[in-house]
Amino acid sequence: MSSLQPPQDTRNGKRMLLNHPGPGDPDEQTPYSSYLCSEVLHTLQRPLSDSPAEPAFMVNAQVMELYFGLIVHEVRTAQGELRSEQLGQATATLRRTAAHFRALNGNWLSLSWMTPVDFGPIQRGIAEVHGRRQFSALQSWMFRWMAFLLGSRSTDGLASLEGTPTRLRELREILGQPTLYDDVLGLLTRSGHPISADRLQRDFAAPYVPHPEVGEVWRTVYQAPEEHGELFALGETLADIAEELTTWKYRHLMSVRRTFGNRDGYFGEPTVAWLSPTLDEIPFPELWTARAAVE
Numbered sequence: 001m002s003s004l005q006p007p008q009d010t011r012n013g014k015r016m017l018l019n020h021p022g023p024g025d026p027d028e029q030t031p032y033s034s035y036l037c038s039e040v041l042h043t044l045q046r047p048l049s050d051s052p053a054e055p056a057f058m059v060n061a062q063v064m065e066l067y068f069g070l071i072v073h074e075v076r077t078a079q080g081e082l083r084s085e086q087l088g089q090a091t092a093t094l095r096r097t098a099a100h101f102r103a104l105n106g107n108w109l110s111l112s113w114m115t116p117v118d119f120g121p122i123q124r125g126i127a128e129v130h131g132r133r134q135f136s137a138l139q140s141w142m143f144r145w146m147a148f149l150l151g152s153r154s155t156d157g158l159a160s161l162e163g164t165p166t167r168l169r170e171l172r173e174i175l176g177q178p179t180l181y182d183d184v185l186g187l188l189t190r191s192g193h194p195i196s197a198d199r200l201q202r203d204f205a206a207p208y209v210p211h212p213e214v215g216e217v218w219r220t221v222y223q224a225p226e227e228h229g230e231l232f233a234l235g236e237t238l239a240d241i242a243e244e245l246t247t248w249k250y251r252h253l254m255s256v257r258r259t260f261g262n263r264d265g266y267f268g269e270p271t272v273a274w275l276s277p278t279l280d281e282i283p284f285p286e287l288w289t290a291r292a293a294v295e
């Protein structure tokens with residue numbers, strides 16, 4: 001076999017691996033491949049169509065999944081640091097998180113050339129294997145976890161996970177736990193900016209309801225950044241994260257517009273109409289509203 005002809009798994013009559021040499025001998029590892037699991041990593045791209053666009057779509061979606069997971073890890077680390085009063089460390093962790101988000105959003109550039117003609121065959125390939133109405137990116141449980149940690153309480157996507165009850169149960173548990181913002185409010189209180197107990201011990205599974213009392217705390221911090229330097233730095237880092245999450249949603253929406261239009265999605269509703277309102281769910285609400293009161 002020529003080196004340009006990789007071994008192919010032709011299940012479903014489709015090429016299942018990208019055009020590289022394919023799986024190596026699992027017993028043969030270098031320290032590099034052992035550390036990065038690169039021998040496994042390069043066997044995880046299994047396009048379902050013959051579309052030349054699918055490798056780029058699949059690899060970018062996989063990279064984004066990895067970033068969702070990394071961001072979840074960082075945010076949970078920051079929550080632990082906030083709970084143990086390590087404000088400087090938590091801000092450093094969240095600054096790292098904002099940097100990951102920027103790189104995640106840069107990924108959209110690698111898909112910026114896609115048109116409906118590129119996306120159609122990919123969608124048909126997926127539908128052939130998984131069924132027309134069975135597949136949805138709402139099934140990205142890692143995205144949902146990230147969104148929950150950053151404050152979303154939308155359960156719209158959960159029904160699509162009924163086929164994976166363990167993940168569904170985990171997500172329902174996560175939904176009942178404090179968000180990053182809840183931990184920030186706890187830290188603000190312990191730093192001498194008291195916030196009422198009913199806002200701190202709320203029902204975490206319910207959507208957060210913004211309150212002027214919290215807005216006043218942020219206004220105080222932003223009014224005198226030299227006096228509240230550490231909290232100001234925390235606030236600006238949270239603002240970076242909120243902006244980058246919203247940027248991800250915006251770039252996703254524009255990619256959907258360019259490649260799919262306003263066709264019906266998983267719910268049977270026009271996709272653009274369903275996705276657009278999610279752009280208004282900007283995390284850490286009083287961090288934004290308080291700015292109007294800063295003089």
Ligand code: HEM
Pocket residue numbers: 057060061062064065111114119135136137138140143157252255256259260264265266267271275278
């Ligand atoms: C560029 C072509 C893309 C199209 C046409 C597209 C289409 C859609 C549609 C129609 C939805 C709404 C749910 C549904 O009906 O299934 C959705 C949601 C979603 N997509 Fe995409 N998508 C694209 C790229 C991506 C990529 C590259 C990712 C990266 C993993 C991704 C991740 C998601 C996630 C996480 C959601 C849920 C968003 C939320 O709940 O707010 N999509 N997409």
